[in-house]
Amino acid sequence: MYHSKKIIPGLIIFFLFMTFPFWFNIGGEAYVTPELVLPEDHENCIESVEFIRAEHMTILDQWRDAYVRDGYGLYESSLTGEMYAMSLTKTCMDCHDDKEQFCDRCHDSVSVSPYCWACHIEPEGVE
Numbered sequence: 001m002y003h004s005k006k007i008i009p010g011l012i013i014f015f016l017f018m019t020f021p022f023w024f025n026i027g028g029e030a031y032v033t034p035e036l037v038l039p040e041d042h043e044n045c046i047e048s049v050e051f052i053r054a055e056h057m058t059i060l061d062q063w064r065d066a067y068v069r070d071g072y073g074l075y076e077s078s079l080t081g082e083m084y085a086m087s088l089t090k091t092c093m094d095c096h097d098d099k100e101q102f103c104d105r106c107h108d109s110v111s112v113s114p115y116c117w118a119c120h121i122e123p124e125g126v127e
């Protein structure tokens, strides 16, 4: 046989390499969050990370609707019980003051570009 000792392991490695995207994605969880700059002075978001990651767009929509109807409402965190003003700039961006290294970095990685900043003021970011 022609160098089967080398060829077979070689084929196995080649096979694993070529199929990597398939087996790595078992469970569909292979989306990797880019490296984000998180607020240093807070431990928690307004909800659990899993929840806010999936639902922040919905929460912001609800906040906007509530604001338009009644002015600033208060949102009670089901994680900590703390109350937050329903505001994009005053609440979210107060903690997440590095928009570029946080919101933008994540959105760029999935090619979404929320149009909010056409009107809402972006935080300056801290150095």
Ligand code: HEC
Pocket (backbone or CB within 6 Å): 033, 036, 038, 039, 042, 043, 044, 045, 046, 049, 052, 053, 056, 059, 060, 084, 088, 091, 092, 093, 095, 096
């Ligand atoms: C009190 C400060 C604070 C407020 C207010 C806040 N966040 Fe957060 N947020 C955090 C912290 C701290 C984390 C990281 C938590 C962790 O890793 O356990 C986080 C995590 C997140 C994540 C997940 C990041 C990841 O790792 O995937 C998203 C998305 C997010 N926040 C969006 C928002 C949005 C949108 C709002 C407003 C509706 C908001 N946050 C309000 C402090 C805050």
Ligand code: HEC
Pocket (backbone or CB within 6 Å): 033, 036, 053, 056, 057, 060, 092, 093, 096, 102, 103, 104, 106, 107, 110, 112, 113, 114, 115, 116
């Ligand atoms: C962990 C990654 C991640 C982080 C961090 C993150 N987002 Fe998002 N965001 C997404 C994804 C993914 C979508 C698209 C969801 C969809 O279309 O279903 C999205 C969508 C949105 C939308 C709706 C946009 C639209 O056109 O429908 C808004 C508004 C938004 N994000 C605001 C924010 C703000 C504000 C921050 C920073 C405080 C932030 N996001 C941080 C992942 C993230």
Ligand code: HEC
Pocket (backbone or CB within 6 Å): 060, 061, 063, 064, 067, 068, 086, 087, 088, 089, 090, 114, 115, 116, 117, 118, 119, 120
């Ligand atoms: C055409 C301009 C415009 C765009 C685009 C826009 N908004 Fe607003 N939004 C407003 C105005 C005006 C208010 C009223 C607040 C005020 O008077 O300062 C408001 C209020 C809000 C509020 C409640 C008040 C507050 O302090 O945050 C939320 C939450 C909000 N918008 C979220 C969003 C999100 C999320 C997006 C993007 C998906 C968005 N808005 C895009 C103009 C806009």
